[in-house]
Structures are given as structure tokens and as C-alpha cells.
Amino acid sequence: MSKKVLxxxxxxxxxxxxxxxxxxxxxxxxxxxxxxxxxxxxIKFQGCHDHALQRHDIEIEDHLQALKAMSDLLTKCGLxxxxxxxxxxxxxxxxxxxxxxxxxxxxxxxxxxxxxxIPLAPLHNPANILxxxxxxxHAPDVPQVAVFDTAFHHxxxxxxxxxxxxxxxxxxxxxxxxxxxxxxxxxxxxxAAKYIRKPYSEFSCICLHLGNGASIVAVxxxxxxxxxxxxTPLEGLVMGTRCGDIDPAIILFxxxxxxxxIDDIDHLLNRQSGxxxxxxxxxxxxxxxxxxxxxxDAQLALDIFCYRARKYIxxxxxITGQPDCIIFTGGIxxxxxxxxxxICQDLKWLGLELDPLINDSLDKMEKGRPxxxxxxxxxxxxxxxxxxxxxxIARQTIKVIGNEKGQx
Ligand code: ADP
Numbered sequence: 001m002s003k004k005v006l007x008x009x010x011x012x013x014x015x016x017x018x019x020x021x022x023x024x025x026x027x028x029x030x031x032x033x034x035x036x037x038x039x040x041x042x043i044k045f046q047g048c049h050d051h052a053l054q055r056h057d058i059e060i061e062d063h064l065q066a067l068k069a070m071s072d073l074l075t076k077c078g079l080x081x082x083x084x085x086x087x088x089x090x091x092x093x094x095x096x097x098x099x100x101x102x103x104x105x106x107x108x109x110x111x112x113x114x115x116x117x118i119p120l121a122p123l124h125n126p127a128n129i130l131x132x133x134x135x136x137x138h139a140p141d142v143p144q145v146a147v148f149d150t151a152f153h154h155x156x157x158x159x160x161x162x163x164x165x166x167x168x169x170x171x172x173x174x175x176x177x178x179x180x181x182x183x184x185x186x187x188x189x190x191x192a193a194k195y196i197r198k199p200y201s202e203f204s205c206i207c208l209h210l211g212n213g214a215s216i217v218a219v220x221x222x223x224x225x226x227x228x229x230x231x232t233p234l235e236g237l238v239m240g241t242r243c244g245d246i247d248p249a250i251i252l253f254x255x256x257x258x259x260x261x262i263d264d265i266d267h268l269l270n271r272q273s274g275x276x277x278x279x280x281x282x283x284x285x286x287x288x289x290x291x292x293x294x295x296x297d298a299q300l301a302l303d304i305f306c307y308r309a310r311k312y313i314x315x316x317x318x319i320t321g322q323p324d325c326i327i328f329t330g331g332i333x334x335x336x337x338x339x340x341x342x343i344c345q346d347l348k349w350l351g352l353e354l355d356p357l358i359n360d361s362l363d364k365m366e367k368g369r370p371x372x373x374x375x376x377x378x379x380x381x382x383x384x385x386x387x388x389x390x391x392x393i394a395r396q397t398i399k400v401i402g403n404e405k406g407q408x
Contacts, residue, residue: 003087004028004080005397007390010131012123013037015066018390019047019079022087025394029079033066043069048077064134071138083139090397091135092183092389093128095121096148097174103151103396105404106132106144114146120174120231143404145397152182155223179227181209185217187392188329188385195370195383196324204323206316208309209387210339211330212240212282216309218316225319228312234269237312238305240282243273275301284332284339306342313343317350325381326352334386337362340373344382351379
């Protein structure tokens with residue numbers, strides 16, 4: 001049986017997993033345990049024989065049971081004999097604060113530091129930690145690695161990562177901009193540099209990760225200069241249910257005039273805003289269909305989404321100088337020709353010229369490979385590159401384990 005690496009992404013009520021074979025890092029199984037702790041708990045799994053998607057509705061009270069259910073399925077399909085036999089386990093960790101600027105091998109000290117970062121990511125880090133703890137309990141002898149969403153952005157200079165707030169808030173509490181989607185950016189930007197045939201250290205781009213969460217990053221000479229998400233993933237672009245940039249005084253206004261609590265405001269900004277707040281739907285496919293039928297609310301949501309992204313591209317061009325390319329990734333970036341068209345239209349004078357025919361026919365092209373949707377005369381290439389965060393975590397996990405073995 002070939003050696004395998006497991007990638008785990010633990011959410012508050014979900015556990016996503018992907019199992020990679022070390023031979024060419026191909027996926028041998030993947031799945032997700034959803035609605036953990038609720039009566040509708042279920043596990044979706046792909047990996048046995050014909051790779052057909054299976055769904056099992058089973059009682060799963062907590063993450064420990066979720067991990068066991070996953071492990072049972074992997075064993076039943078003959079993919080592993082037990083978790084202890086894995087080459088390594090890579091964990092997605094959302095917030096690495098300033099402590100973690102690259103992936104690390106997990107030990108008790110690392111775990112403690114990730115726990116100390118909970119105030120910076122109260123929604124995400126506790127679930128990530130839970131995933132790590134149960135995996136450590138189950139497979140204590142398997143090397144485990146934490147890969148941080150924030151790490152990619154650690155090169156942001158102080159003028160980009162500091163807020164114009166009293167300095168003690170940064171110095172004592174770590175309130176600064178960190179940025180997220182780093183694993184996706186790491187994967188996609190390296191792929192783009194390879195496609196353009198430039199060494200990464202000389203590669204510059206502006207990359208938009210547009211999914212339910214959305215952000216944009218400016219990279220110059222292989223280093224992140226700025227990104228739109230901040231202390232949390234709430235800042236920046238318009239998202240499915242998150243507002244992105246707003247005047248912070250709106251929060252004071254809501255508290256003072258509507259008597260809303262901190263939790264109410266948190267819920268409103270994170271869950272009820274963004275596309276959903278503007279038009280009631282958060283799914284871009286539905287919004288595009290509604291807009292095509294002449295629905296003005298959906299059209300407005302689409303317009304605000306694209307307008308915000310264009311503004312950021314303009315701003316980031318001023319800090320990167322002429323980049324090698326603009327990259328679209330994430331569910332919307334990879335699949336919505338309309339959003340790409342709206343974001344890029346009339347930017348020829350800035351060196352960006354999208355080819356509408358190639359852009360529209362993209363869904364017929366081979367998936368998984370970079371696609372160039374700019375005209376031949378466009379000074380800056382426009383690329384669409386499907387992201388693969390799990391593959392990036394698997395790669396980084398193997399690298400950390402390899403380095404450790406090399407030292408040992
Ligand atoms: P997440 O951030 O949760 O990983 P994804 O990257 O999967 O999200 O992106 C989800 C978004 O991508 C949704 O808004 C969905 O509507 C959108 N999307 C997926 N396919 C298409 C498509 N063909 N056209 C337009 N939008 C799409």
C-alpha cells in the first residue's frame with residue numbers, strides 16, 4: 001500500500017478531508033462530515049472503487065466521532081489500515097497571527113500558541129484546534145503539520161498591515177491586518193509564475209480569490225505587498241454574506257440608534273450582509289440568473305460586487321507597478337465569465353484587455369490548467385487558475401516532514 005497524506009479542514013460543525021497518495025500527489029479519497037452534532041449529520045465520501053459519491057446519514061455527535069467515521073470509511077475501502085499508518089497529516093489553520101509565518105510541525109508548544117491566537121479568530125481557530133487534538137490523540141506517532149491561511153501575507157510592510165489606530169492596540173493586542181486565503185494564493189500564484197515562466201522571486205501579480213469569501217492580493221517579486229482582508233476575513237471585497245469594507249462608524253450607529261448588541265452586529269455583518277444583504281441571495285449563480293431576468297436587486301448586488309473588486313485592482317496596480325498578470329480563482333473567479341467581464345471591462349488604457357470570446361468559452365476548456373483570457377495585445381495577461389488549497393496543504397506538509405527528517 002502506497003504512503004498517504006491526509007489533509008484535514010475542521011470547521012465548527014464540519015470536517016473536510018482529502019487523502020493524497022504520495023505518488024504524484026493524486027487524490028485517492030475525499031469527503032466531508034457535515035452538521036456535526038445535529039440530527040441531520042451526514043458524511044459525503046468519494047474514494048471507493050468507482051469513485052461514486054456516497055452519502056451516509058449517521059449519528060455524529062462531535063468531531064471525534066466525525067474523525068472515526070472518516071477513518072472507518074477509508075479503512076473499509078482499503079485505502080488505509082488505520083490512521084497511524086499515514087505518512088503525515090496536514091491541518092488547515094486559519095489564523096497564525098504574527099507567530100507563524102510558514103507551516104510548522106505540530107507539538108504541544110505550537111498547539112498552545114495556536115490556542116493563544118483564539119481571540120484573533122474566535123470563529124475558526126477553536127475548530128481547527130479541535131481537529132488537531134483529535135488527530136493527535138488518534139495518531140500520536142504520525143507527523144502533523146499546521147498550514148496557516150495568514151502565512152502568505154507575512155511580508156506585508158508595516159504601512160500596509162497597520163491600521164491608523166493608537167499603536168498600543170497593535171503592540172499589546174496584535175490588532176493589525178493579517179490577510180487570509182493565503183494557502184490558495186500560494187498555490188495559484190506559483191502556478192501562474194510557472195505558466196509565465198518566471199522565477200517566483202521576479203513574479204508580480206494581482207490575484208482575486210472570489211468564492212463565498214472573497215479577497216484580493218498584490219504580489220511583487222514573489223512577496224505579498226497588500227491584501228484586502230484584515231484582522232479578520234470581514235474586511236475588503238463584498239462577499240456572499242460578509243459586508244467587506246464599511247465605515248466603522250456604522251457599527252456605532254447601529255449600537256446607539258438600534259440598540260443592537262455586539263453579537264447582533266457581528267451576525268449582521270458576517271451572515272446577513274454582502275450579496276445576501278443587498279439582494280437576499282448569496283449564491284452568485286442564482287444572482288446571475290435573477291439579474292438576467294431583469295431583477296434589479298440582483299443586478300445591483302452584481303454591480304456592487306464587481307465595482308468593489310475593480311476599485312481594489314486600480315489601487316493595487318498603483319503599488320505593484322505593471323504586474324505580469326491578473327489572476328481569477330475561487331468558485332466565482334473560476335466560473336463566472338460575467339463577473340470577470342464586468343471587473344475587467346474598459347481597462348485597456350491600464351494595459352488590461354479581456355478577450356470576451358475566450359472568456360465566454362472558458363467552461364469548455366480543460367479544467368485544472370491555467371487559462372489565458374486576455375487578448376494577444378493586452379500588456380498584462382489575465383489568467384483563470386483553479387485553486388486547490390488541499391493540494392497545497394499536502395505539499396507543504398510533505399515539505400515540512402521532509403525537512404524535519406533531513407535534520408533528524
Ligand atoms: P468557498 O469560499 O465556500 O470555498 P467557492 O470558492 O466554492 O466558495 O465559491 C462559491 C461561489 O462560487 C458561490 O457564490 C457560487 O455561486 C459561485 N459559483 C460556482 N459556480 C459558478 C458559476 N458557474 N457561475 C457563477 N458563480 C458560480
